[in-house]
Amino acid sequence: MSLDKATVRRIATLARIEVPDADLEATAAQLSGILSWIEQLSEVDTSNVAPMSGGIDMESISTKPRWREDKVTDGGQTEKVLANAPDPQDGGFFGVPKVVE
Amino acid sequence: MSYIIKGDTGDWEVVIGLEVHAQVISKSKLFSGAPTEFGAGPNTQVSFIDAGMPGMLPVLNGHAVEQAVRTGLGLKAKINKRSIFARKNYFYADMPQGYQISQYDMPIVGEGTIVLDMPDGTSRSVGIERLHLEQDAGKSVHDQHATKTCIDLNRSGVPLMEIVSKPDLRSPEEAGAYLKKLRSILVYLGTCDGNMEEGSMRCDANVSVRPVGSTELRTRCEIKNVNSMRFVMQAIEHEAKRHVEVWESGGAVDQETRLYDANRNETRSMRSKEFAHDYRYFPDPDLLPLEFDDAYIAKIQATLPELPDDKKARFIKDYGLSAYDAGVLVAEQENAVYFEGVAKGTDAKLANNWVSTNLFGLLNARGVSISESPISAKNLGRLVQLIADNTLSSRMAKEVFEMMAADGKDPDTIVTERGMKQITDTSAIDAAVDQIIAANPDKVAEYNSGKVQLMGWFVGQVMKATQGKANPGMCGELLKKKLG
Structure with a gap:
């Protein structure tokens, strides 16, 4: 599978990564290379295999995953939550550039 | 009664589907142990998971699962014993992970039904497409600061049920009746408090129009976050009229998300449509498939109240x-x-x-x-x-x-x-009646000469004489007997 420049530009926008126009061609070639490497997987016949949604085969594990009890065990740590915030605001808010729709 | 929009080219009908986000009643969040209580100080109910800190892993709240199944059963819907949590990817300042954990092609609850009670006493069945579990985003406060938006993550991670109807609704009134009934069922079940002012129930409406008699589905617009039943109905009415105008002027409706402005009673375009629906869903690798058995469902079924x-x-x-x-x-x-x-x-x-x-x-x-x-x-x-x-x-x-x-x-x-007991003792009323008749010979004469409407006056006099305690029916009977 090979990607064109327009697709790379779109993927970059969705991922909020800046790719200068001059780099688009090279990036397209690299991403296409990665995709064709992964495409080798399609050589395996999976017509009789149910799709998995993760790395664990649920049939193979003897104990089912435990759910959390509905108890309050966390929170009340505003300073810690905001500790790495670049622009905390009065009252305990994160500050971000104005988002107006 | 059907709802028709009269256009220049003919009659149009409106096709409506509603997506309701209902906050699950729970003490803690869907994937963390932080509290869900409404109205706490900013960022006081936030775990590192809710704040999207690297390396934090979500652990599913079992009670939220039970609430979703209970709601599904209340909607007479198909319960899926296996469902998958998926990541819905988009960037927004109040969603620190960069994705919302939701469910995509394998939701916990499938098709169901709601019966609407219309104001004229008739009822009408509306299909439920699905119900899935997902986490809420944080809250953006735009008016706190001149150049900044303030973010409060207390709501981040709060469990929501997104309940999606089929496009079965045909008028703003039906949309209102649907919301009312859904709210009633959720409150009966104890799975959502139904409080629209506090945002525990929020509604998005998908609206399109088509010529009467047609069965096609034309391009729809999604109206976001309309927070009262009245506004939902107004927004739909307005949006449907806008569609008719666009189609009739030879244009085409664009599929887009629009915001309802209650002050101006209009909707306006909200997000750039180019990327609006490119969420790149994929199964969340941090979470295992959500599985349970028939016994689990039966146990919940046994605790359902009378709906x-x-x-x-x-x-x-x-x-x-x-x-x-x-x-x-x-x-x-x-x-x-x-x-x-x-x-x-x-x-x-x-x-x-x-x-x-x-x-x-x-x-x-x-x-x-x-x-x-x-x-x-x-x-x-x-x-x-x-x-x-x-x-x-x-x-x-x-x-x-x-x-x-x-x-x-x-x-x-x-x-x-x-001493307010009504007098039903004939002799007591008898005395009062005799007294009134004796004291008013002129009225008796009038009555006997054919002025029967005076009966009301006589009853009134007896009631007055007994301080309103006489049984009016018995007064009437006794008077008739004695006057006649």
């Missing part, structure tokens, strides 16, 4: 109420419980009149809910008994009702204290 539709049917059958009256009583669970408290062991129709007219009137006038009623169901039930067994006339009962509302006393005490 509004069943209660309504029972009220019609057991109490002989009309479909309309029963529908009004069961819409709010507390009202239904109160009514049954009143109706116990007395005339049910009379009980309904006193609850629906007198009590609801009193509560409305005072602006209080039924849980704050100054009159208990037991006392109102006793008042109804006193009317039914002729101890009180309905006029006296209204007076007693006012006194009960004023001081919360029980009706027997009031009746005894004030």
